[in-house]
Amino acid sequence: MRKFLVARENIENVNVVQSEVELEPPSNVVNEFNPNEIVRDPAHKKQINEYAPDIQDQVRRAYILKGPMQPDLPSFPRTTFGSVKRSFSKSWYKNYTWLEYSEIKDAAYCFYCFLFKKPGRAEHFGFEVFTKSGYRDWKHASQGLKGHVGSHNSLHNSCVKHYDDYNNQRQSVTSKFAKATKESEELYKIHLTCSLDCSRYLIAQGMAFRGHDESSTSLNKGNFREMVDWVKSQNE
Ligand SMILES: [Zn+2]
Numbered sequence: 001m002r003k004f005l006v007a008r009e010n011i012e013n014v015n016v017v018q019s020e021v022e023l024e025p026p027s028n029v030v031n032e033f034n035p036n037e038i039v040r041d042p043a044h045k046k047q048i049n050e051y052a053p054d055i056q057d058q059v060r061r062a063y064i065l066k067g068p069m070q071p072d073l074p075s076f077p078r079t080t081f082g083s084v085k086r087s088f089s090k091s092w093y094k095n096y097t098w099l100e101y102s103e104i105k106d107a108a109y110c111f112y113c114f115l116f117k118k119p120g121r122a123e124h125f126g127f128e129v130f131t132k133s134g135y136r137d138w139k140h141a142s143q144g145l146k147g148h149v150g151s152h153n154s155l156h157n158s159c160v161k162h163y164d165d166y167n168n169q170r171q172s173v174t175s176k177f178a179k180a181t182k183e184s185e186e187l188y189k190i191h192l193t194c195s196l197d198c199s200r201y202l203i204a205q206g207m208a209f210r211g212h213d214e215s216s217t218s219l220n221k222g223n224f225r226e227m228v229d230w231v232k233s234q235n236e
Pocket of ligand 1: 114
């Protein structure tokens with residue numbers, strides 16, 4: 001059985017010391033993903049490492065396009081804590097943009113940790129809870145949500161950084177592509193305008209377009225090609 005070796009990484013402020021861990025790949029890896037059949041409820045989503053490595057990025061992209069699952073329900077189920085009934089509150093979405101709510105499980109999850117957590121990493125408070133089992137301790141939610149975020153170099157914040165880097169990288173590629181497309185469009189327009197101007201002139205003068213030999217080595221490639229080449233040479 002193939003085994004993966006996870007390299008030691010330097011993580012500060014994590015309670016559990018990270019050691020090299022041998023991990024078994026998930027037994028039922030999914031090899032296909034259809035973005036149109038995306039599962040939104042966080043309790044029913046497959047973990048990213050349950051997809052084959054070559055499609056994991058496609059899965060992340062599809063989820064990022066959808067954004068975190070934050071249903072705006074008129075009310076949320078109430079659970080008794082001691083003598084008081086408490087529930088999830090949609091007002092938490094405002095302060096915690098990563099927060100997802102599962103209607104199926106009445107539980108909270110973290111969108112960024114779902115997307116970028118590294119399997120087999122040391123667990124700390126709230127990391128697995130917010131990605132797999134779901135957080136339901138509404139009584140202590142204010143500490144629980146803050147605790148999941150943790151310090152600036154917590155596992156959660158390292159996932160946030162991955163998310164930002166991923167988005168910046170994609171935006172940079174998209175803008176470069178858009179710029180290249182615009183430049184090639186402009187070049188195409190120049191070539192087209194030049195060809196049309198030459199054609200109009202030849203038609204107006206009743207002159208022949210073609211030459212006897214239009215190959216690249218020909219000394220006279222005919223009126224049209226010679227004229228286009230001449231205009232191009234004037235504009236270079
Ligand atoms: Zn998180």
